[in-house]
Amino acid sequence: MDTDLTPIDEQENEELEEALTPLQSEAQDGRRITITASGLSKSFMHKGEEIKAVDDANFTFTERQFITIMGPSGSGKSTLLYLLGGMDQATSGELQIDGVDVGHLSEQQEHKFRREKLGFVFQSFHLLSNMTALENVMLPMQLAGGQTPAYMRERARSLLREVGMNEDRHNHLPGKLSGGQQQRVAIARALANDPSVILADEPTGNLDARTGTRIIELLKKLAEQGKTVIVVTHDRGIARLADVRLEMENGKLKPMPKYIGAQDASTRTVAVKSWDEIPVTIVAEGLSKYFKYRGQTIKAVDKVNFSFKEQQFVTITGPSGSGKSTLLYIMSGLDQATSGDLLVDGVDVRRLAGRKENHFRREKIGFVFQSYHLISNLTALENVMLPMQMVLGKSAEEIRERARNLLFLVGLNEDRHSHLPGKLSGGQQQRVAIARALANDPRVILADEPTGNLDAYNSKRIIELLKKLAEQGKTVVVVTHDRSIARVADVRLEMEDGRLTGMGNQIAPARPITTVRKKKGKKK
Incomplete structure (x- = not known):
C-alpha cells in the first residue's frame, strides 16, 4: 500500500481529478470492464541481452471476476501485477484500469490513483513497524481523507475481524505478530479504501490452511460484490475456484488448460529397521x-x-x-x-x-x-x-x-x-x-x-x-x-x-x- 504523505495543492486537485476521471467503458456480458491491456510489455537489459519479463500481454477483466495467474517462479507474474498496480512502468503497450490510462499519470496522480482504486497485497507484508495492526489498516483511510477518526477505527477493526485477526492482536506491533498474522493485517489494509481492483501476490503464502481458506472466501465474496480480484498464486487449489485462470511462462500470458486436480501423493514404502x-x-x-x-x-x-x-x-x-x-x-x-x-x-x-x-x-x-x-x-x-x-x-x-x-x-x-x-x-x-x-x-x-x-x-x-x-x-x-x-x-x-x-x-x-x-x- 502506498504511504506517500506529500500534500496535494488545491490548485492541482482539478488536474488530478480530470486525469483520474474514468473513460466510458463498454459493458461485457452486463459487467463493466475494469482492466484492459493491449501489447503490454516490460523488458530490461542484462549483460547485453534483452530480458522480456512481460511479453505482449493482451487481456480484458471485468467487475465481479476472480482471476488467478499461475506459472513457474521467474515467469513474470509478479512483474505483471506491479504493472497493473502502477508500481512499475511498462516498456510498451497500453493499460487502462477503471478507465484511467495508467501509463500517462504523473507521480502525484499515480499516488492518488493507487490510494483510491487499488488494493495491493504484497508477498512480503510491508507493514510499518512502528504502527500497531489497527493503525496500519487505518493509514490508507487517513491518507485518502474524508472520514472521521471514529469511522476509520471501526472500519479497521471490522476488516481485521473479517480476515481472522483476534481483537487481542489489534494493538500489537508487527514485530509481535507471526508471519501469517502480519499477512492478514496486510490484506485488511489493502481493503481499507474499498478499492475497485484488488491485486494479491501469494496472499495465502504465509497462512495456515484454515486461515488461507477464509482469506480466499473473502476475496471471492468481494469479487461477487462487484470488485475485480487478481491473485498471483502457486496454489492450484485456489486456481480451481477462479472465474478466469491464466498462466505465465517466459513472460507470455495465456489461458490455463482445463484444470486437472493434483493427484494425491503416493504412499512411500521404505524398508526400515526396528x-x-x-x-x-x-x-x-x-x-x-x-x-x-x-x-x-x-x-x-x-x-x-x-x-x-x-x-x-x-x-x-x-x-x-x-x-x-x-x-x-x-x-x-x-x-x-x-x-x-x-x-x-x-x-x-x-x-x-x-x-x-x-x-x-x-x-x-x-x-x-x-x-x-x-x-x-x-x-x-x-x-x-x-x-x-x-x-x-x-x-x-x-x-x-x-x-x-x-x-x-x-x-x-x-x-x-x-x-x-x-x-x-x-x-x-x-x-x-x-x-x-x-x-x-x-x-x-x-x-x-x-x-x-x-x-x-x-x-x-x-x-x-x-x-x-x-x-x-x-x-x-x-x-x-x-x-x-x-x-x-x-x-x-x-x-x-x-x-x-x-x-x-x-x-x-x-x-x-x-x-x-x-x-x-x-x-x-
Missing part, C-alpha cells in the same frame, strides 16, 4: 519457551516431548502463531529454551555458547529460513559456497563444484548461478537458500515453509529432494501450512498454543532423554 536399531538424532523433554508481554506470560512452546530419528521426514503444521517456527529455532540453537532438555545428534544444545554453538550449526544443521536470508552482494553460487568456506577440508574447486551441483538439484538453471539475489525471483531465491542449507551435508535439516514461494512443479521437486535426503539417513523437519506435504511425511505433528500433538497413526512416543545420553556415551 525402532531400537535406528539412531535417534533429536530428542526433547519438557521443552518450553516462555516470555513476558504486558505482564502476561506467553507460552510460545509449552512442555513438548518428542524424539526424531535418522531416515525420518517430519512435518509440523498448525495455525499461524502456534509456536512452530519458535520450536524450529530452538532445535537449531538460534533461540534458547526457557526450560527442558534438548539433544541434537547427542549434543546438549542448551549448553552451547559462542564458537561451539557456531561450530554445531555449521556442521550439524541445515536451516532453510522462511525469508531466504541470502547475502545481497554475493551471487547465487557464492551464497551456496559460503558455508563450505567456513569449514576447512575442501579445495576451492571442490567447493565450487558442489555448489553448482546443489543448485542444479534444487532446479536453478546455470544461467542464474552468477546472478545476485536482487536479480532473482522470490522462488529462485528460496531455491538458493535450500541449496545453501545442504552445503555442508548436515545431519539434520530444519526447514521453515521451504516451498512457500515456489510454484507447484518446483515445490514437488524440493519435497522429493528433502524426502530423498531423509531416506539416505538424515532427519528432515519441515514446518509447513501445506497439508499435502504433511500427507507424505513419516511423522506428522501439529502445534496449537505452544502444544505439540500427533496426527494420524505414525507417531512414535518420545525416547527417554537419559537413554539417548547413555547410548551416545557408549558409542563414544
Whole structure:
C-alpha cells in the first residue's frame, strides 16, 4: 500500500481529478470492464541481452471476476501485477484500469490513483513497524481523507475481524505478530479504501490452511460484490475456484488448460529397521519457551516431548502463531529454551555458547529460513559456497563444484548461478537458500515453509529432494501450512498454543532423554 504523505495543492486537485476521471467503458456480458491491456510489455537489459519479463500481454477483466495467474517462479507474474498496480512502468503497450490510462499519470496522480482504486497485497507484508495492526489498516483511510477518526477505527477493526485477526492482536506491533498474522493485517489494509481492483501476490503464502481458506472466501465474496480480484498464486487449489485462470511462462500470458486436480501423493514404502536399531538424532523433554508481554506470560512452546530419528521426514503444521517456527529455532540453537532438555545428534544444545554453538550449526544443521536470508552482494553460487568456506577440508574447486551441483538439484538453471539475489525471483531465491542449507551435508535439516514461494512443479521437486535426503539417513523437519506435504511425511505433528500433538497413526512416543545420553556415551 502506498504511504506517500506529500500534500496535494488545491490548485492541482482539478488536474488530478480530470486525469483520474474514468473513460466510458463498454459493458461485457452486463459487467463493466475494469482492466484492459493491449501489447503490454516490460523488458530490461542484462549483460547485453534483452530480458522480456512481460511479453505482449493482451487481456480484458471485468467487475465481479476472480482471476488467478499461475506459472513457474521467474515467469513474470509478479512483474505483471506491479504493472497493473502502477508500481512499475511498462516498456510498451497500453493499460487502462477503471478507465484511467495508467501509463500517462504523473507521480502525484499515480499516488492518488493507487490510494483510491487499488488494493495491493504484497508477498512480503510491508507493514510499518512502528504502527500497531489497527493503525496500519487505518493509514490508507487517513491518507485518502474524508472520514472521521471514529469511522476509520471501526472500519479497521471490522476488516481485521473479517480476515481472522483476534481483537487481542489489534494493538500489537508487527514485530509481535507471526508471519501469517502480519499477512492478514496486510490484506485488511489493502481493503481499507474499498478499492475497485484488488491485486494479491501469494496472499495465502504465509497462512495456515484454515486461515488461507477464509482469506480466499473473502476475496471471492468481494469479487461477487462487484470488485475485480487478481491473485498471483502457486496454489492450484485456489486456481480451481477462479472465474478466469491464466498462466505465465517466459513472460507470455495465456489461458490455463482445463484444470486437472493434483493427484494425491503416493504412499512411500521404505524398508526400515526396528525402532531400537535406528539412531535417534533429536530428542526433547519438557521443552518450553516462555516470555513476558504486558505482564502476561506467553507460552510460545509449552512442555513438548518428542524424539526424531535418522531416515525420518517430519512435518509440523498448525495455525499461524502456534509456536512452530519458535520450536524450529530452538532445535537449531538460534533461540534458547526457557526450560527442558534438548539433544541434537547427542549434543546438549542448551549448553552451547559462542564458537561451539557456531561450530554445531555449521556442521550439524541445515536451516532453510522462511525469508531466504541470502547475502545481497554475493551471487547465487557464492551464497551456496559460503558455508563450505567456513569449514576447512575442501579445495576451492571442490567447493565450487558442489555448489553448482546443489543448485542444479534444487532446479536453478546455470544461467542464474552468477546472478545476485536482487536479480532473482522470490522462488529462485528460496531455491538458493535450500541449496545453501545442504552445503555442508548436515545431519539434520530444519526447514521453515521451504516451498512457500515456489510454484507447484518446483515445490514437488524440493519435497522429493528433502524426502530423498531423509531416506539416505538424515532427519528432515519441515514446518509447513501445506497439508499435502504433511500427507507424505513419516511423522506428522501439529502445534496449537505452544502444544505439540500427533496426527494420524505414525507417531512414535518420545525416547527417554537419559537413554539417548547413555547410548551416545557408549558409542563414544
